[in-house]
Amino acid sequence: MSKKQLTYSEVARSELFRKLITKKKRFIIPMTLFFLAFYFTLPVLTAYSEVLNKPAVGAISWAWVFASTQFIMTWVLCSIYSSKSKSFDALCAEIKAEVQTSERKAG
Template sequence: MDKGKQNYSDIARSELFVKLMAKKKRFILPITVFFLAFYFTLPILTSYFEVLNKPAIGSISWAWVFAFAQFIMTWVLCSLYSRKSVEFDKICDQIKSEVHQDGKAADL
């Protein structure tokens, strides 16, 4: 390895990288927990309880309404992540420009 280049460990310890990982964790962890809870609620409720078997609209049961809501939930979470990823990308660009400015790495 060249003397003037940073390796991944150096970059991972930088203030901006730590900030990026913390922001991503604060966003992704709650969204993932919500997604998994919402996703697994349908099979659990339909397997062990009768609440979703009751009619919601005509002959359509609450299970079908909940299942359709999972599609909407997925689209909403994807849209939220797409918007939030712009902020993550800006921090990534800052990290890359900081490394290039220092002249310590040529290929990031």
């Protein structure tokens, strides 16, 4: 006796899967846009203005300060994603359980 396995399309149409994708998009798209805006601000400002060329502390310019904050921002975003991913993982576990239940009923 063979079990009927669900296809990706069938899983993708499920309510839980759509909920997962919606939650991920609501988180990832704004974070990506923020990251890109923050990242590209440095080269744009250094190329087209003198704002970051002024000294911040001693001989260290604001460009160096801004560049250093990009490392911090990357670590912060990674930390935020790591904690947020726990809710994504929980939804994935629910989806897996739902698929296994559906396959058992169909088989």
